Amino acid sequence: MAWSNWSGSVTAAAQIARPQSEDELAMLVRSAHRLRVAGAGHSFMPLCESDELIVSLDDLAGTIRVAADRQTARIPAGWSIKRLTAALWEEGLAIANQGDVNPQSLAGAMATGTHGTGADLGSLSTFARGFRLVGADGEAHWCDADTNADLYQAQRLSLGLFGIATEIEVAVVPAFHLAERIEKRRWAEIRESYEELTRQHRHVEFWFFPHSEQVILKTLDPCDPCDPPRQTTDMEETSFRRILDVAARLPFLTPFLQRLMMKSGLASHRRGPAHSIFPSDRTIRFEEMEYEMSRDVGIETLDEVVGWIRKKRLPVTFPFEYRVVAADDIWMSPMNAGPVAAISMHQYAKMPWAGLFADAEAIFRGAGGRPHWAKRHTLGRADVAALYPMAARYRAVRRAADPHGKFLNPHLEALFA
Numbered sequence: 001m002a003w004s005n006w007s008g009s010v011t012a013a014a015q016i017a018r019p020q021s022e023d024e025l026a027m028l029v030r031s032a033h034r035l036r037v038a039g040a041g042h043s044f045m046p047l048c049e050s051d052e053l054i055v056s057l058d059d060l061a062g063t064i065r066v067a068a069d070r071q072t073a074r075i076p077a078g079w080s081i082k083r084l085t086a087a088l089w090e091e092g093l094a095i096a097n098q099g100d101v102n103p104q105s106l107a108g109a110m111a112t113g114t115h116g117t118g119a120d121l122g123s124l125s126t127f128a129r130g131f132r133l134v135g136a137d138g139e140a141h142w143c144d145a146d147t148n149a150d151l152y153q154a155q156r157l158s159l160g161l162f163g164i165a166t167e168i169e170v171a172v173v174p175a176f177h178l179a180e181r182i183e184k185r186r187w188a189e190i191r192e193s194y195e196e197l198t199r200q201h202r203h204v205e206f207w208f209f210p211h212s213e214q215v216i217l218k219t220l221d222p223c224d225p226c227d228p229p230r231q232t233t234d235m236e237e238t239s240f241r242r243i244l245d246v247a248a249r250l251p252f253l254t255p256f257l258q259r260l261m262m263k264s265g266l267a268s269h270r271r272g273p274a275h276s277i278f279p280s281d282r283t284i285r286f287e288e289m290e291y292e293m294s295r296d297v298g299i300e301t302l303d304e305v306v307g308w309i310r311k312k313r314l315p316v317t318f319p320f321e322y323r324v325v326a327a328d329d330i331w332m333s334p335m336n337a338g339p340v341a342a343i344s345m346h347q348y349a350k351m352p353w354a355g356l357f358a359d360a361e362a363i364f365r366g367a368g369g370r371p372h373w374a375k376r377h378t379l380g381r382a383d384v385a386a387l388y389p390m391a392a393r394y395r396a397v398r399r400a401a402d403p404h405g406k407f408l409n410p411h412l413e414a415l416f417a
Contacts, residue, residue, distance in 0.1 A: 003054050005041040008351050009283050012049045018059045020142060022166050026189040028055060029164065029406070036409055037164055039105030040080065043112060044288050044373035046411045047159060057105065060166065066091050071173050072129050077165035079105035087274035093172045097203075098120040098236075098278035107165045111158045112374035113333050115342070116278065117205045117323035119198040123335060124155045127171045127329045133163035135380035136402040140166070156330045156396040159373060161408070161416060162401045178203075178277040179223040180270040182234055184214050184262070191299055199322055207319035208302070210309040212257035212262040216319070220277065229270040233281035239264075241284055244317055248350045251315035257318075285349035286318055289357045289376040290342055291369035292334035295324055298341020301367040305345070305360050316356060318346035331390035344375070384415055 003012045011267045019025040022155055029035065035053035048054060057078025064087045065074040073093065075084050081102040082163055090257040097116040100354040104114065106124075115123035130144030131152065181328050190197075203220035218234065243261055247254045250317050270277060293301060302322060328335045345360055347353035358378050364371075370387050371377035385391045395416055400409070408417055 003038065003041075003048075003351065005048065005227070007044060008048055009044065009287055009349070010041075010046045012054065014050045014052055014054045014149065016054050016056065018056045018215065020059050021061055022134065023056075024400065025060065025166065026134055027139065028053070028333045029134055029136065032406060034406055034408065036407070037107070037160055037299050039078070040103040042101070042104050042108070044376050045374055047374060047410050050182040050252075055164065057107070057164075057166070060223070062167065064088070064091070064170075066084055066093065068173075069247055071171065071340055072169050074167050074169050075106055077131075077168050080103050080277070081109060082275075084381075088172060088198055089175055089275055094175045094274050095124070095127055095170065097124070097174050098126060099124075099274070100278065100280055102279035106168055106170070110156070110168065111160050111165075113157045113330070113335070113376065115323075115325045115335075117201065117342075119324050119339065120326050121203075122326045122328045123157075123333065125330055125333060126326075128156050128168055129171055130169035131155050131165050134168040135163040141155075144169070150393070150397050151401060152332055152379070154394050154401075157332045157373070159332070159412060159416075160238065160300055161398050161411060161412065163170045163407070175397055176274050176359060177223050177225050177272060178220045178274045180234060180268075180277050181289040181322030182266060182268045183217055183221050184266050185217045187213050187215050189216065190215050191303065193324075195295075195301060205321065207321050207324040208306065209258040209262060209319045210306045210314075210316050213260040216266055217387050220347045223271055226271045228276045229272040229343060230268060231268075234268065234270070235266070237281070244284065244348045245351075247315060248348060251317075251351065252313075254317055255310075255313060279313045286346045287376060288344060288346045288359075289361065290344040290372040291361070291364035291367075291377075292325070292340040292342050292372065293338050293364065293367045293369035294337075295341045297367050298322070298324075298343065301341075301369070303361065304367075308359070308363065314356060316345070317348045317351060318380065320345055331394050332373070332388055334372065334389075336388075338400040340358070340370070343369075344372075344384050379415065379417055 038048035062076030085274045089144045104370040110125045201219040206215040324344045
């Protein structure tokens with residue numbers, strides 16, 4: 001069958017299996033030569049690509065189990081962020097942070113280091129407390145900080161290399177509500193005040209169209225309990241889609257169209273349960289690259305890449321997204337060297353992106369950046385070794401867990417085999 005990721009840029013011709021029980025999954029693993037697991041397909045890199053077997057966990061049976069102390073919950077790994085946060089809400093609980101979309105599977109989001117924004121909040125991988133894994137031999141086992149500790153440390157950001165997670169123990173917090181505010185600010189102002197804004201707000205990020213002089217600033221802060229919002233998204237996409245289609249036909253108009261678009265009113269406010277405010281509808285297909293770098297150089301790096309785009313009048317049609325993420329201690333996490341600024345560069349899926357990304361990547365790498373594993377990058381094996389001090393240990397755990405490379409594909413083999 002044909003499989004495609006969300007953006008349509010990664011495709012595969014493979015058998016697609018949807019096991020309904022862990023026993024059925026174990027049988028598939030034992031009989032397979034090579035296989036990969038796919039969630040919602042929100043990776044832009046060929047992480048899930050396979051010409052043999054792709055496994056979906058959408059139909060795998062499971063229920064949420066909240067610990068007696070209400071500090072953790074065990075959640076089916078294949079559940080989407082949307083499904084699990086709704087289930088936690090019914091229990092009066094939440095996860096401390098989310099990204100801006102929620103169709104990804106919990107396992108996929110953790111396996112790639114997916115994150116939201118917040119100076120004191122880490123990626124979703126930092127919430128993992130333990131994993132039930134079906135290994136390369138088809139046997140299920142548990143790992144956490146005390147049991148199979150090396151496997152647990154590697155599995156926290158696994159890229160799907162160590163087994164198939166069927167259940168994940170996740171740190172949870174009491175349910176909370178958020179107030180969202182969106183407004184326009186001048187780039188010159190945000191460039192000077194962003195660090196102060198990160199101290200004033202629980203969550204703050206901005207979008208910056210490179211040919212304009214204004215940014216779209218978004219803040220989220222705790223608020224009193226209230227009903228869910230009427231709107232399911234932070235910004236309406238219809239007008240933006242029309243502008244993108246014009247730019248795709250007439251790319252030289254991109255600078256003019258962006259300046260025109262930023263003249264419109266963009267202010268909005270929403271309030272509601274956290275799990276209904278964090279995510280928004282994102283229906284316009286795009287390609288994405290994201291690099292994490294030290295917060296000390298984030299703003300100046302964004303300024304440099306925007307200056308390059310303006311100088312060459314390049315048709316970069318989407319805005320840059322700028323966020324901050326707390327440090328962690330996960331072996332293959334881009335955040336393990338300290339708190340980071342995350343710069344996301346997008347391009348409309350109907351327009352060329354590879355050359356633009358390659359040139360921008362040189363700027364990001366020059367600033368000491370490391371890529372989000374699920375977003376476009378060109379790292380090779382030597383780059384991984386140079387950027388990640390724990391890479392050799394990570395590879396050793398992979399060899400022990402999967403000596404015959406059952407969970408590899410060509411992309412991952414080149415980096416980690």
